[in-house]
Amino acid sequence: MSLIVQKFGGSSVADAESIKRVAKRIVDTRRAGNEVVVAVSAMGDSTDELLDLAHQVTPLPAPRELDMLLTAGERISMALLAMAIKSLGYDARSFTGSQAGMITDARHGSARIVDVTPGRIRSALDEGAVAIVAGFQGFNRDTKDITTLGRGGSDTTAVALAAALGADICEIYTDVDGVFTADPRVVPRARKLERVTSEEMLELAAAGAKVLYIRAVEYARRHGVTLHVRSSFNNNTGTIVYNAVTAREKGEIVEEPIIAGIAADLSEAKVTVVGVPDIPGKAALIFKIVARTNANVDMIVQNVSAAATGLTDISFTLPKSEGERVLTALTNEKDLIGFASLQYDDQIAKLALVGGGMRTNTGVSAKLFEALYESGINIEMISTSEIRISVVTRADTINEALRVVHTAFGLDGEIEAVVHGGSGR
Amino acid sequence: MSLIVQKFGGSSVADAESIKRVAKRIVDTRRAGNEVVVAVSAMGDSTDELLDLAHQVTPLPAPRELDMLLTAGERISMALLAMAIKSLGYDARSFTGSQAGMITDARHGSARIVDVTPGRIRSALDEGAVAIVAGFQGFNRDTKDITTLGRGGSDTTAVALAAALGADICEIYTDVDGVFTADPRVVPRARKLERVTSEEMLELAAAGAKVLYIRAVEYARRHGVTLHVRSSFNNNTGTIVYNAVTAREKGEIVEEPIIAGIAADLSEAKVTVVGVPDIPGKAALIFKIVARTNANVDMIVQNVSAAATGLTDISFTLPKSEGERVLTALTNEKDLIGFASLQYDDQIAKLALVGGGMRTNTGVSAKLFEALYESGINIEMISTSEIRISVVTRADTINEALRVVHTAFGLDGEIEAVVHGGSGR
Numbered sequence: 001m002s003l004i005v006q007k008f009g010g011s012s013v014a015d016a017e018s019i020k021r022v023a024k025r026i027v028d029t030r031r032a033g034n035e036v037v038v039a040v041s042a043m044g045d046s047t048d049e050l051l052d053l054a055h056q057v058t059p060l061p062a063p064r065e066l067d068m069l070l071t072a073g074e075r076i077s078m079a080l081l082a083m084a085i086k087s088l089g090y091d092a093r094s095f096t097g098s099q100a101g102m103i104t105d106a107r108h109g110s111a112r113i114v115d116v117t118p119g120r121i122r123s124a125l126d127e128g129a130v131a132i133v134a135g136f137q138g139f140n141r142d143t144k145d146i147t148t149l150g151r152g153g154s155d156t157t158a159v160a161l162a163a164a165l166g167a168d169i170c171e172i173y174t175d176v177d178g179v180f181t182a183d184p185r186v187v188p189r190a191r192k193l194e195r196v197t198s199e200e201m202l203e204l205a206a207a208g209a210k211v212l213y214i215r216a217v218e219y220a221r222r223h224g225v226t227l228h229v230r231s232s233f234n235n236n237t238g239t240i241v242y243n244a245v246t247a248r249e250k251g252e253i254v255e256e257p258i259i260a261g262i263a264a265d266l267s268e269a270k271v272t273v274v275g276v277p278d279i280p281g282k283a284a285l286i287f288k289i290v291a292r293t294n295a296n297v298d299m300i301v302q303n304v305s306a307a308a309t310g311l312t313d314i315s316f317t318l319p320k321s322e323g324e325r326v327l328t329a330l331t332n333e334k335d336l337i338g339f340a341s342l343q344y345d346d347q348i349a350k351l352a353l354v355g356g357g358m359r360t361n362t363g364v365s366a367k368l369f370e371a372l373y374e375s376g377i378n379i380e381m382i383s384t385s386e387i388r389i390s391v392v393t394r395a396d397t398i399n400e401a402l403r404v405v406h407t408a409f410g411l412d413g414e415i416e417a418v419v420h421g422g423s424g425r
Numbered sequence: 426m427s428l429i430v431q432k433f434g435g436s437s438v439a440d441a442e443s444i445k446r447v448a449k450r451i452v453d454t455r456r457a458g459n460e461v462v463v464a465v466s467a468m469g470d471s472t473d474e475l476l477d478l479a480h481q482v483t484p485l486p487a488p489r490e491l492d493m494l495l496t497a498g499e500r501i502s503m504a505l506l507a508m509a510i511k512s513l514g515y516d517a518r519s520f521t522g523s524q525a526g527m528i529t530d531a532r533h534g535s536a537r538i539v540d541v542t543p544g545r546i547r548s549a550l551d552e553g554a555v556a557i558v559a560g561f562q563g564f565n566r567d568t569k570d571i572t573t574l575g576r577g578g579s580d581t582t583a584v585a586l587a588a589a590l591g592a593d594i595c596e597i598y599t600d601v602d603g604v605f606t607a608d609p610r611v612v613p614r615a616r617k618l619e620r621v622t623s624e625e626m627l628e629l630a631a632a633g634a635k636v637l638y639i640r641a642v643e644y645a646r647r648h649g650v651t652l653h654v655r656s657s658f659n660n661n662t663g664t665i666v667y668n669a670v671t672a673r674e675k676g677e678i679v680e681e682p683i684i685a686g687i688a689a690d691l692s693e694a695k696v697t698v699v700g701v702p703d704i705p706g707k708a709a710l711i712f713k714i715v716a717r718t719n720a721n722v723d724m725i726v727q728n729v730s731a732a733a734t735g736l737t738d739i740s741f742t743l744p745k746s747e748g749e750r751v752l753t754a755l756t757n758e759k760d761l762i763g764f765a766s767l768q769y770d771d772q773i774a775k776l777a778l779v780g781g782g783m784r785t786n787t788g789v790s791a792k793l794f795e796a797l798y799e800s801g802i803n804i805e806m807i808s809t810s811e812i813r814i815s816v817v818t819r820a821d822t823i824n825e826a827l828r829v830v831h832t833a834f835g836l837d838g839e840i841e842a843v844v845h846g847g848s849g850r
Binding site: 016019020050053054056057058059060061062064065066068069071072073075076078079080082083084086087092093094099120144 | 478482485493494496497503504505508509517518519569
């Protein structure tokens with residue numbers, strides 16, 4: 001008997017029919033002799049509808065009350081799912097985040113899990129029931145108030161429950177078949193990965209792969225939870241996301257491919273601070289000013305100073321949504337920094353090549369640059385980590401870039417991947 | 426400074442605009458220097474919509490899960506209401522039934538309040554906040570499960586909070602101006618009552634007046650809570666519902682009118698068991714069989730036995746919705762009871778005349794019977810309590826009966842009552 005945690009997102013429980021279909025799948029797992037805990041999101045777009053309602057009442061809803069409001073969404077889906085399972089003759093009980101022991105800090109809207117005390121879940125399992133837990137929500141012990149975990153919160157709920165209960169596996173049901181070497185909608189010969197390490201998955205998620213949320217993967221990596229990302233529309237095996245360190249400690253053979261996959265990100269823009277005096281402390285000053293705006297700076301490149309002028313250019317990328325406020329902050333301090341001008345470019349794209357095997361393989365960057373060069377694609381910025389190489393190109397060349405790099409690294413599959421409907425998650 | 430509990434029903438918080446209007450009214454009460462606790466129902470028809478959803482998933486939803494589902498409704502309205510109040514610059518906090526300390530038994534769907542521990546509500550008030558409490562819902566300490574109070578539950582929540590907090594008054598906001606001497610839609614000269622005793626209100630509610638739920642009135646009577654039934658659409662004073670016994674004990678002068686009001690009920694049917702042997706134990710047998718169906722028998726009349734035949738007829742009234750199952754039960758035991766036939770009549774109406782002053786005034790029934798006789802309205806059954814006389818007539822004569830009795834007892838007002846839109850509650 002295994003203990004399996006299953007997570008179903010909003011599109012999997014969008015209406016009564018979908019809920020009944022998910023209930024059957026859960027019952028199949030239970031009938032096979034497993035203990036089953038389910039984390040479920042709110043139905044379809046219902047969270048957005050509640051947000052709309054809040055904004056009809058006030059442009060700036062109080063965070064405590066917004067959390068109280070939004071948590072109604074999973075309350076509805078989890079109760080309906082529990083009913084559906086019971087009507088199939090299996091015991092099921094729904095639990096709010098608070099009842100399930102998801103203890104968080106008091107940061108409404110983006111609370112962090114500080115403890116998980118799933119006593120009632122364990123009891124429900126011991127009594128033979130399927131436990132249905134509201135995703136996305138928690139409870140702060142000091143204020144005794146309800147909290148929400150923010151974006152991707154239901155994935156995190158599932159992983160945190162799996163860790164606390166010592167689950168054998170945490171299945172994340174989604175509308176794609178698993179994690180692919182690249183987005184199959186752009187790269188038709190992308191292959192589904194059978195296995196990927198959580199380190200690689202983290203890099204892929206950070207680089208724009210939307211199949212899993214960074215936070216949930218990071219929680220899984222830290223607590224040694226093995227994930228199985230799979231489709232809720234079929235019974236195919238998906239992709240296993242596992243902790244390579246833990247696996248090695250257990251004596252399992254971990255053979256990381258040189259390249260696990262490629263991801264693209266079109267959500268960033270590039271800011272260039274032109275004509276900065278090339279003296280110590282200027283870069284620090286710029287990024288102190290940027291940090292005060294809470295911007296999420298990604299790549300940073302400083303050009304070599306032109307000796308004649310004693311001036312240099314500093315470029316960095318950040319989410320497009322943060323561009324305006326960073327430009328304003330820099331402009332306000334123009335005299336202090338002493339730069340000549342600012343450039344803003346939102347027609348860029350980032351391509352990231354990820355693979356644990358890079359650590360022990362040389363020549364990966366050279367091969368990447370060559371493949372792009374041969375297709376006439378210009379590289380504007382480069383940054384690397386231990387298991388990732390990212391390059392910035394023009395946005396209109398990114399799809400071509402993905403395909404040529406995919407081919408160059410021998411990732412192309414024999415047949416074209418089947419692409420399901422839906423716009424990712 | 427007074428402590429005021431206010432209850433707003435679903436129609437008062439049906440959309441964002443209504444919620445903002447209710448928020449302004451609450452803020453007005455708070456600004457006047459009062460402590461304010463609000464009990465709120467789910468928005469408009471949202472409880473029915475959740476019920477529909479449950480029935481799309483399964484014809485027989487599990488009661489625990491149905492309560493979990495339905496309590497999402499008030500969670501939404503209370504959070505929105507708290508946001509709206511905060512956006513007006515006043516502090517407000519929403520609380521679920523569980524957080525507000527509404528402790529109930531474990532009877533899902535129709536739980537009874539066993540204790541109220543409003544510690545968090547008291548703290549919120551002490552800190553200057555308005556406390557918004559989800560109506561209709563509670564919490565069972567043993568199972569740690571969420572419960573609902575059933576029909577009229579939000580009224581009961583308001584009254585129970587008022588009792589536990591020692592509130593000065595419990596205001597029940599509705600879509601009519603208060604309690605009237607009769608339904609103004611039928612009796613245009615009906616007058617709004619300034620005051621009515623809780624005993625009278627109980628009899629009126631039991632007799633079909635829809636303005637308040639019996640259970641909430643009974644709770645208020647038992648705990649000495651004074652109610653103020655008033656319109657959420659204007660600032661007029663409504664009707665005070667008070668406990669006459671408590672008032673007398675406090676030395677207040679209680680002058681009960683002979684007649685407080687008249688109510689009509691068209692929801693009942695009459696069953697007649699014809700030709701029952703007039704021997705001891707037959708009535709007991711019949712009502713034992715009826716009781717086994719959980720039917721709510723109201724009036725019972727046994728005709729004098731016709732000496733020649735030794736047979737008698739027994740009639741009783743009950744809600745039309747229970748007619749079929751009672752007839753089936755009686756038919757199944759026809760031989761045991763030994764009756765000749767059953768008659769079922771769903772074209773009846775009940776008129777009830779209620780007034781605390783009846784206790785000390787004779788001639789009330791005579792005047793009632795005379796008024797009906799003079800209008801040619803036939804009386805089919807009669808039953809009385811200490812402060813009520815009820816008669817059954819043909820359904821198609823009930824409106825005329827209400828008007829002539831209203832006039833006969835001098836209840837007519839000078840001007841016609843203003844009738845607001847809406848279908849009662």
